[in-house]
Amino acid sequence: MKVTEHIKKANGKTLFSFEILPPLKGQNVQSIFDNIDPLMEFKPPFIDVTYHREEYVFKELESGLLKKQVVKKRPGTVGICAAIQNKYGVDAIPHILCGGFTKEDTENFLIDLDFLGIQNVMALRGDAVKSETYFKPEREGHNFASELVGQIQDLNRGNYLDEELLNTSKTNFCIGVAGYPEKHMEAPSFDSDIHFLKKKIKAGATYIVTQMFFDNQKYFEFVEKCRQEGITVPIIPGLKPIATKKQLNLIPHRFKVDLPDELIMAVVKCKDNAAVRQVGIDWCIAQSKELISKGAPLLHYYSMGKSDNIKAIATSVF
């Protein structure tokens, strides 16, 4: 079922969902199931599975020269989605990127998803590869997520890249896109970011999932601004509980989001990471309860591969 249908069916009740990462190459799918199992009692209508593009690593040869290798550390997004749908009978949502994909790759990826009965996709641009400063599309790829949404929507109309194909079948994907309550890091202004978000909706996206935020006011203002600009689709808040002291520096640096002083000081005072984890849980419970009271359609948690803290939050909230 489509995300938008799940939300409609819930009739105003806030739903619970979460995002998982494929395991590192070399681990099996059981490690994923071990994280999903404890969360199934909260009846997620869907589970997102992130996509991780290639990275460049440099290996030293005997000659002392460096050999550049392309590796994918977390492959398996599509396989995990199929395994989740098969094992739990809930919708799995693969993330799909512009980065590393030509239009042909994208089309073939979408055909696989369609054959597997996957009805939702989260369309993203992706970041630059780690060794590069700026995002570079493939030669025959997309520059921005709005173009990727356009291609998915074309396939929903039965338009494939090869215009000579006859009697093509239409796919029926529900398309989600990312939104940034604190603006995307590359956007020159909040207004321009909202302008391009609107472009993704115009291209065919029917729901938005936000970047993590730790101050609900940022989400409420973002939703208000979107509504003023005529964006009417559901805006799903993305939440991540802080889990380690290191994240105080890492999260603002990596995601360009602010942490409220009160949360920072609570973490600074912690003696160890077990205490930090509890602070993160308590903060996220408070955020979740307020979001529910203000009518958020669904709370989407970034599990980052560990579910014990998400379970503690969900137990208190749902």
Ligand code: FAD
């Ligand atoms: P876009 O919507 O393309 O926007 C990128 C930037 O370009 C923005 O600053 C925007 O304002 C600007 N822009 C957009 N269109 C135009 C235009 N036509 N002209 C000029 N500027 C424009 N990354 C992964 O690698 N894998 C994942 O699985 C993943 N999942 C994510 C899930 C969520 C909910 C979120 C919020 C992010 C996720 N990301 C993931 C990270 C995401 O790929 C990065 O944040 C990326 O830098 C931007 O992606 P986007 O889809 O928002 O890009």
